[in-house]
Amino acid sequence: MRELIHVSDQGILVYFLALNSFYAVLMILSIPEIWEQTRLADDDDFQRIMQSDALPPITLLVPAYNESATVVASVTALLTLEYRNFEVIVVNDGSRDDTLDRLRAAFDLFEAPRTYPETIPTRPLRALYRSRARTRLLVVDKENGGKADSLNAAINASRFPLVIAVDADTLIEPDAMLRLTRPFLLGRHIAAVGGTVRVANSCTVEHGRVTDARVPRRFLPGVQVVEYLRAFLFGRLGWNRLGGNLIISGAFGLFRKDYLLAIGGYRTESVVEDMDVVVRLHRHLLRHRIPYEMPFIPDPVAWTEVPEVGRFLARQRERWHRGLLSAMWQYKGMLFNPRYGRVGLIGVPFYTFGEALAPLVEVLGYVITVVGFALGIVNVQFALLFVLVAWGYGMLLSIWAVVLEEVSFRRYGRVGDLARLLLFATLENFGYRQRTVWWRLKAFLTVWQQRQVWGEMTRKGFEAAKGQTGRRVDG
């Protein structure tokens, strides 16, 4: 027993060192990336060229299911984005509420014939609507088939070579589309581009735009601000230098349509369609030796509302982790496979061992420590020191993300917001992190039971319904 605990201890220590060393590498790699990106983002000439009339035309794909409360405001905000040539395709995915009626009334929709082939098979379409008031808008009404199916229907209907998948409840900054096209201007072989998703809770929202960014006072949404900063500002920036990201957020990401069509669009069986599609894109492009990049750029920003209640957050995290597990299992052939280059040798192994299996290892560590205490074979001082180092490292990474935010984009200008960011970065490791481990652990159980149930989330909505021009989400 002692031997077993000893060996497990050593194994966990090695895992801890390897994983955290890798995080350190990501942290270091994020420095030159943010340096370059902020310089390009500030370049006035680039702003000027991005407003020229030859920007690549883009289709915004907006799946909507029971979005009656917010759909008109969201679509209006999307239609007024700063971009010359784009169209918005809203897919009403068999909503049970009056989503379609609201769209019809607000945008003077009329039924139009379908004039494109069904390149990717989807659930049957009911009708296609164009708008007399806004020629950029196309509404596809179809039977319910889930988000991936809706995105596929929108891809079929899109006219343009680039598509951006957007959640109907996501607030996109007016110049975010312009900024997202920046890698194309740099003449690179772009397959997809990811932008930053930030937390909208507590921010002031006016006419579908975040006008004042704030860090929530409440713990759960506040700590998620730090999590999002960490995930986007150094995690994904670091991956830019390691062969590209395996995740481009489903709430805001740009793709080349011909590549999406080549892989058959989004997979409807997938729990997290955004990760699934990116991994398949990597696989397809690497298999066919097509030169490509999938960069993340930090300055195009979309804002999303995150769960404020533990129950909903638990479901979200469980689903995310379930999706990660199934994706890693699905594409296990890429693991350590030199045919897939850095993606197969670094990306997939990291997401498999460093992300997917991390909750198991962490819990194993806690169990062994407790058993070791009970048997008196674990040195108390050593165990406490180890936990201290682990937590300290977590804090270091979170605060590093805050540093990157401070030296680059500085969306949170008030001292109070900065203080809250630092506070949440510190407190995150005491209780919250353990809860997320538990939620992610539950995903293993769900996968084991082969359940694929989508969690539901009650959204508060961004703007007040009483005719005010703006308000804070958390009141």
Next chain:
Amino acid sequence: MTGRHFLTVVALVQGVLLAALIVLIILNRWFRLRRRAQVHPRVIQLNDAMQRWALGTADVASVLLRLARLPVPLAVDALVMWSVRVPGDRWRKLATALRYHWWARLVRANSDSARWWQRLQTARFLAVAATPEDTPRVLRLLRDPHPAVHIAAVATLERVESAALTTVALERLPRLAATVSAYYAGMLRRSRPLVVQLLLKMLRRTDDPALPRLVEFAARLNEPALRERLTALTGHPDPEVRVQAARAIGSFPHTDSIAALTRLAADPAWPVRAQAVRSLGMIADPATLPLVRDALHDPEWWVRLRAGLALTRFGAPGRKLLLEAEVGGAAGPRDMARLVLGLSTQALAEYAA
């Protein structure tokens, strides 16, 4: 060293790093505030000096003095901003004065820097303050591997007339990404006579894969001297070239253009037909009205749409044909006529754009 010692060292290092990061955040904020407090008054002073100089109540030396007091990026920003406000002749005087100023020499020297952002700064500076003597330097920057640098450098064409610069930019234009190419096109339009001469030669290279982009650029110039050559390209085997040529000759209400467009309206490729019908609408010759009406029966929805929109440009006769189609027996023209007649003015303008 035991494991405990190792962890103690790691914990200590972490503690120091955490403290350092927090100090860094605080210092960063403090430094920015302090810098803003220091620089902001200097920016105001520069703007004030620029304004007085632009009005002729101050000499150029006061502007140069204040420019040198600012950090280089801010000074270049200010120059870029003021370059569009000050009349050309007066601005040239400032550019000439900057030629010999020590501060400007430092900025110019960065054109050979290994760091792209420093070369970018030089390119931005030269875009507004270059003199003919800077041509070799700008040529180097135009050939810079970093897109941000050569994009900034091409803006020099707005102020410096140089055959060498124009030739390099025009040769580069069709091989650039679409958006960058369009930006180059905007800059090249300033050197119109020279560009037209060069284009007449380049449009004869019919096997050049870059031809569609060149024709697209030529179309934007609306230059009558190019009409004949562009009309000849409507018979090119590449449909993309034909689309661009059809677009280009839509700006020339000439019998040759109408004859070519009439032929293209029956092209096997639907994008060519759609563009031909659109261009016929732009010319709006009443003799082509029956042809445009017939395009309402095209099997391709987009051609029908372009035909419907083109009919609105023929005035009352076109509208009458749309109204007839709206109550006609054929489903395709009827649906399209309903759609077009139901469009708001804003929607029509959006389609026309």
